[in-house]
Amino acid sequence: MHHANHFYGHAHVLARYCGLDLSDGQDPPKIEGYVQHGWNIGDGLAPGHPYAERTPIFAWSERVRRTAWSMGKRNVVVIGAPWIYLQEVEPELGAVPEAEREGTIYYPFHGWEGGHVKGDHGKLIEQIKDVETGPVTVCLYWQEYRTPKVRRRYENAGFRIVSHGYRGHWWKDTDPHFLTKQLVELRRHRRIASNRVSSALFYGIASGCEPAVYGNPMTLQGEDPAYGGVPRIRRQWPELHGVAPDVETARQLAAAELGKDFRCSPEELRHLLGWARTTEVAR
Incomplete structure (x- = not known):
């Protein structure tokens, strides 16, 4: 997994949303692509970010996808930010009236x-x-x-x-x-x-x-x-x-x-990230 996919616990958040079992403290499975790790006005990757051609970029928003396309990157999929998945997983955590x-x-x-x-x-x-x-x-x-x-x-x-x-x-x-x-x-x-x-x-x-x-x-x-x-x-x-x-x-x-309208179902996200065949699904 590219190390930036771990930033801020993004991979952990996505794994929880997908129902993967991380109860023993293990790391999430490898993500087959690059997850945009922060908001930016470019192609979703930090300037100078090493990129392997044809590897999927999982962007937060349609704006980022269009920007990446204009810069010659074609394999860009909009999935929304990990933040929107965290809000789905933790709808009430810390909430006050x-x-x-x-x-x-x-x-x-x-x-x-x-x-x-x-x-x-x-x-x-x-x-x-x-x-x-x-x-x-x-x-x-x-x-x-x-x-x-x-x-x-x-x-x-x-x-x-x-x-x-x-x-x-x-x-x-x-x-x-x-x-x-x-x-x-x-x-x-x-x-x-x-x-x-x-x-x-x-x-x-x-x-x-x-x-x-x-x-x-x-x-x-x-x-x-x-x-x-x-x-x-x-x-x-x-x-x-x-x-x-x-x-x-x-x-x-x-x-x-944040790509709120592009949030995937757990099944869709597991497929996109390369986790469809993992057996570590929480029951």
């Missing part, structure tokens, strides 16, 4: 193993304080969370600080409960905000949060400009930007980007 949801969870743009974020955290903190009126939770990616000087900036601002865990890398240290922990957090907050449109933003919208995109967008060290970056995102999704975008419009966009 609508009236009890409170505060904002803010996701600052983050780095990864291949690059660190460059930006003014102090300025972003002040922008958050200027906008948000209720309690604020800041979710830091593992890299920033494990950097004391960054984490303390947000702690000293009086924000609650969380991290959903480590996504995994090269088949090591994957937290299969990453998305589950994220789902629980999102279902307890009234708003989700970030300084960039991201996977987390769409997850939050799909989980019933009111969205916002504002603040210094920051930059990633060595960020690939191939797909147009932040300027293109602002042009293509202007409805999501601002401190109080229209909620219904945002929900429609999130449903499209």
